[in-house]
Amino acid sequence: MSTLPPWTSGPFELLVHAEGHLLSGEDFDRRIALITFDDAIEVAITTYLTLNPIQRGGRTYARADVEKWLDNYHSKLTFLETELTVRKQALVVEKSHIIWAHDHRNEQYHGGQKGTPEKQVLAFIRGAALWVFAVLYEAADVEHLVGQALLDALPETPPERNDRYDRALDREYGMLDVGEESYYVSELLFSVDYQAYREVGNRLSSLGTRIDDEEDG
Numbered sequence: 001m002s003t004l005p006p007w008t009s010g011p012f013e014l015l016v017h018a019e020g021h022l023l024s025g026e027d028f029d030r031r032i033a034l035i036t037f038d039d040a041i042e043v044a045i046t047t048y049l050t051l052n053p054i055q056r057g058g059r060t061y062a063r064a065d066v067e068k069w070l071d072n073y074h075s076k077l078t079f080l081e082t083e084l085t086v087r088k089q090a091l092v093v094e095k096s097h098i099i100w101a102h103d104h105r106n107e108q109y110h111g112g113q114k115g116t117p118e119k120q121v122l123a124f125i126r127g128a129a130l131w132v133f134a135v136l137y138e139a140a141d142v143e144h145l146v147g148q149a150l151l152d153a154l155p156e157t158p159p160e161r162n163d164r165y166d167r168a169l170d171r172e173y174g175m176l177d178v179g180e181e182s183y184y185v186s187e188l189l190f191s192v193d194y195q196a197y198r199e200v201g202n203r204l205s206s207l208g209t210r211i212d213d214e215e216d217g
Contacts, residue, residue, distance in 0.1 A: 008047070019147070041132050044132050045136065049079065167205070173185035
């Protein structure tokens with residue numbers, strides 16, 4: 001996310017949220033992915049229209065036009081068409097196709113029949129959402145940024161005990177009493193200061209290895 005300006009965080013987080021559900025693959029997650037990718041399109045346009053001109057390359061719009069475009073989902077797509085025409089850029093995704101996916105979203109959100117969205121619909125709405133974000137915010141490789149954000153959100157792998165460190169620490173320091181309980185120094189150090197556990201354990205184990213080698217020699 002560091003390569004994107006802060007005012008893009010709202011629509012970008014929706015993309016990340018939707019992608020996470022899509023990758024989960026469960027029926028419920030596919031429904032949420034469809035709804036959220038669709039929301040990401042609308043929020044990307046809404047956010048863009050409400051930015052200060054300095055945050056969107058100096059582009060300005062008449063207040064009456066902005067109010068008209070913000071009125072509903074369809075009018076926001078009309079703005080997108082208009083904007084691409086002004087920028088002389090191709091309309092990669094047709095407005096009618098986005099509305100088709102939006103209708104599927106409405107069926108999931110408001111309709112009485114909530115079956116699992118088809119993969120074709122999900123693939124389309126995902127591609128449309130990534131494209132709209134990339135166009136409006138002139139962002140490169142949005143798919144990669146979304147994937148990296150998901151990786152960054154994963155919990156860090158917890159550190160593991162090292163038998164060599166444990167033996168060296170306990171050989172050097174033995175056990176310590178804490179209250180009425182006794183603990184190996186390796187266990188305590190690992191729990192309260194992993195960095196020290198690793199540094200001291202490595203130093204002592206390396207020293208012990210050199211001493212053993214000298215004795216064997």
